[in-house]
Amino acid sequence: MTDKPEQENSGSGGKRKISRRRFLTYVALGAAGAGMATTAAYARWVEPFWVEYHDVHIPIPGLPLEFDGFTIAHVTDLHCGIPLRGEDVRPVLERVVTRKPDMVAVTGDLVNKIHDSYDIALGELKYIAEKLPTYVIPGNHDYWEGIENFVIGVPKTGAVDLTNRHLVLKRGNAELVIAGIDDLWEGRPDLDAALKGIDRDAQSIILLLHNPDHFITVRGTGIDLVLAGHTHGGQVKPPFMKAPLVPLRNTKYARGFFREFGTSLYVSRGVGMLRQVRFNCRPEVAYIVLRSTNQ
Template sequence: MQNHKQPKKTRRKVFRWFWLVLILGLCTFLYAYFIEPNWIEVNSLQLTLPHLAQEFSEYRIVQISDIHVNRRTTKAYLSRIFRLVNQQKPDLIVITGDFVTGEQERFIPKLEATMGELVAKDGKFGVLGNHDYWADPIAIAKVMAKTNVVNLDNTYSIVQRGAAKLYIAGVDDVWAGKASLDQVLKNLPDDGAAILLAHEPDFGDISAATNRFDLQLSGHSHAGQIRIPFFKPPILPELGQKYYSGLYQIGSMKLYTNRGLGMTAVHLRFACRPEITVLTLRSPQKFGVLGLPRS
C-alpha cells in the first residue's frame, strides 16, 4: 500500500508547487505592470559641492528624467508627475533627456500640453537624450522652448544670488554624437560651482577628468528597470552600465543617475520605482569645510 501512496503524495506536492509558482509569477507580473510603474518615489539627498558659494546653501534642484512619453502615457499622468515636482518647491528644475520614446514622435503634443505646468523660481533646464534623437529632436526642442525649458545643447546658463554664481551646463546627446564638452568648457568661466547635465551617465569619466564640474546629473539607464534585489541589473544600455543608479564620486566630481519615470522595451518595472530626485545643495564654507581650489 505504501508504494502506491507515495507517488500520489509526490504528484500532489508537485502540483501544489506548480500552482504556487504560477500564482506568485502572475502576482509579480501584475505588480510590475500595473503598480510599480505608477508608484513614484521622491528621493531626497543633501550634497555638499566643493566650490558652491554659501549664498547657494540649501538651494533645491529637482531632477526628473526619461519621461518617455508614448501611446500609454496620459496627460493626467504627466500632470501628476509635474504636480509632484512642484510640491517639492524647487529653486531649479532639470530634465535629463528622453522626453519621448524613440520613433513615437506623434505623442510629443502630450508633452507640449502639460510641461508648462512645471514651476521653479530660477527656471527649468534640460538636455536631449538618445530617444529624442530617434524621434524628432527639432520638434522636442520647440516644445522645450514653448514650455520655457532651456535646452542646454553644449552651452551653459548662470544662476545668481547677489554676486555669487552657480553655472548650469549641459551637453547634447552623447549616443547621437552631438555632445561637445570642449564647446562648453571654451565658454564656461573657470571659477564658481558648475553642474553638468548629460543624459548618459557613463560620460561622467570624461566630464570628471576636466576637474571643472562639481556635479553631473544624468538618466538614461532606468537603473535597469527590472532588478533582482542585491544584484546588478541584468540589462543596462550602452553608456549607462558603469554609473547606472544613484550617487557616485568620480575624482572630485559627484554624479547622480536618476532612475527615470518612463519605460522602454517592456512596460514593466520591478524593484526599480520611477524617481523624482530632490537635491539640496550645501556650501562647504557654510558648514565649516574649506572649499577646494581648481587645479
C-alpha cells in the same frame, strides 16, 4: 488470497504516500505559478507607475553658502507616449511643484516612439516650466523622433534648452553655473562651448547630460556635479544581481550616486520607460539638495 489484502494495504499506503507527494508537488507548483503570476502582474501594472520621490544630499566643495540647500528636482526620461500618457505624467509634475524646488532638470528623452509623443511631452513641459525654472537637454530618443520638434518646441514651453550652453544663477554676489551638453550618441556634445567664459576652478558648476557614459570624459574637469538619465536603472533588476539590460559601455553607472576625480554623478532611474515593465527598479524623482562644505 492472503497476499492480496496485504498488497492492497501496502499499495493503499503507497498510493497515499504518492498521492500526498503529488499533492504537495501540485501545491508547490501552484504556489510558484501564482507567485510568478503575481510578480509578473506587479512588474507590469504596479511598479512602472509607482514613483519614488526622495532627497539626495550632495556635498559640493566650494559651493557658496548662499546656495547651500539649493534643490534641483531631477525629472528625466519621461518618454511620453507609451506607456506614460499626459494623465500619468501630470500627477508626477504636480507633486514636484508642491515640493517647491529651486529648479527642475530634465536630462533628456522627453518622448517615445509614437506619433503624438512630442505633443504630450511639450504640453507637460509647459505645465512645469510655467511654475518652476526648468532646464532641458536632449536624449537619443528626442533625436530619433525628430530633434527639430525639440529645438523649436522646448523654447515655446518656457523651459530653457541648455544644449551646449550655460546660465549663471545669482544670489547676491554668489554664483552657481547650470550647464548642459548635447546627447552622446546622436548629438554634437561640446563641453568647451557649454562652459565658455566660465572659470571651472573658481565657480560651482552643475552639468546636465543624458548618457552616463559621458561622465568618463567630463569628470575631473572642474565640474562639481553631473546629472544624467538614459538608463532607467535597467528597469528590471533581479535581487542580488546587476540589472541585465543597461544601455551603457560602463554599466556600473546604471543608477545612483558616484564620485570620481572630484566630480559627483547622479544617475536617475527616470520617470518613464521604454517597455511597460519594472522590477526592483521603481521610477524616481530625485530632489538633489546641494550642500556647501564651506564653513
